[in-house]
Amino acid sequence: MAKKFDFNQIGKEMPYSVPQGFFNELENSISARLQIPAAESRPKRPSAVRILFRGLTAAAAVAAILATTHALWPNRQQQPSMTLEQAFANLDISDQEYLLDTYSDVSYISDQL
Amino acid sequence: MKINDNEIVLQLEKNPEKGFCLLMQRFKEPVYWHIRRIVVSHSDAQDASQETFLRVFRSFNDLRNKESLTAWIYRIATNEALRLIRMRIPDTMSIDSAEGDIMSLRADEYFDYSNIEAVRLQKAINTLPPKQKLAFTLRYYDDLSYNDIAEVMDSTPDNAKMNYHIAKNKIINYMNSND
Numbered sequence: 001m002a003k004k005f006d007f008n009q010i011g012k013e014m015p016y017s018v019p020q021g022f023f024n025e026l027e028n029s030i031s032a033r034l035q036i037p038a039a040e041s042r043p044k045r046p047s048a049v050r051i052l053f054r055g056l057t058a059a060a061a062v063a064a065i066l067a068t069t070h071a072l073w074p075n076r077q078q079q080p081s082m083t084l085e086q087a088f089a090n091l092d093i094s095d096q097e098y099l100l101d102t103y104s105d106v107s108y109i110s111d112q113l
Numbered sequence: 114m115k116i117n118d119n120e121i122v123l124q125l126e127k128n129p130e131k132g133f134c135l136l137m138q139r140f141k142e143p144v145y146w147h148i149r150r151i152v153v154s155h156s157d158a159q160d161a162s163q164e165t166f167l168r169v170f171r172s173f174n175d176l177r178n179k180e181s182l183t184a185w186i187y188r189i190a191t192n193e194a195l196r197l198i199r200m201r202i203p204d205t206m207s208i209d210s211a212e213g214d215i216m217s218l219r220a221d222e223y224f225d226y227s228n229i230e231a232v233r234l235q236k237a238i239n240t241l242p243p244k245q246k247l248a249f250t251l252r253y254y255d256d257l258s259y260n261d262i263a264e265v266m267d268s269t270p271d272n273a274k275m276n277y278h279i280a281k282n283k284i285i286n287y288m289n290s291n292d
Binding site: 004007009010012013018029 | 142149167228254
């Protein structure tokens with residue numbers, strides 16, 4: 001007599017498997033994907049201390065630029081109208097890039113550069 | 114110990130990070146296996162599981178009846194699995210025939226052909242129409258109540274019960290006639 005199928009004998013067995021450690025990796029990758037948009041959606045806002053520090057640093061940079069141009073051009077008296085823009089133009093490319101990167105968000109400097 | 118749905122909902126509202134851990138602890142395996150039974154291939158089940166949980170977390174505030182968390186998650190998982198199947202099948206093929214054929218199409222290395230009875234049972238399940246298949250797998254493998262199954266299927270508990278019993282009888286007939 002043919003054996004009748006019985007759900008109790010097979011139970012919940014399935015012919016499927018997963019790689020080792022799969023469920024932990026699944027949780028980690030979902031967690032990582034959930035954090036990405038959260039970080040992107042919140043724009044970084046500089047703290048008050050950082051803004052003050054940037055302002056002071058920018059002022060120091062302006063002073064440094066003016067002092068440098070004064071030292072390089074002793075006959076500056078003949079060029080009394082040298083502007084910050086001209087002083088900036090006289091710097092090395094790398095120095096210009098550094099200043100732009102560092103002070104691009106300080107409005108009174110970036111406006112002039 | 115099984116984590117209570119209410120506790121998960123409470124934590125998700127109060128402390129989303131802790132809620133995430135509890136929810137994953139409770140649902141990551143059952144949701145993956147539920148999807149796997151629908152899509153068959155491991156890589157597809159992995160993709161659909163990820164999308165399911167991302168959707169669950171991003172739309173948690175849309176959950177109206179917080180008491181039906183389980184049904185809501187299984188419903189999202191089912192929709193993700195079916196959406197993935199639709200993306201995989203050619204336009205000329207219906208989703209029913211694609212599901213019936215799926216055993217031969219999408220088997221992968223994480224499939225144990227040596228377990229003959231288990232393979233036959235999955236083949237039998239895959240011959241069922243979608244609603245019967247869903248009612249059967251949610252009841253048989255996931256122990257969901259008929260109320261929850263009805264919510265997943267967007268149906269009534271009586272209809273879910275009827276689909277389950279019809280599916281069970283069909284499977285018994287298949288298993289007894291395909292030795």
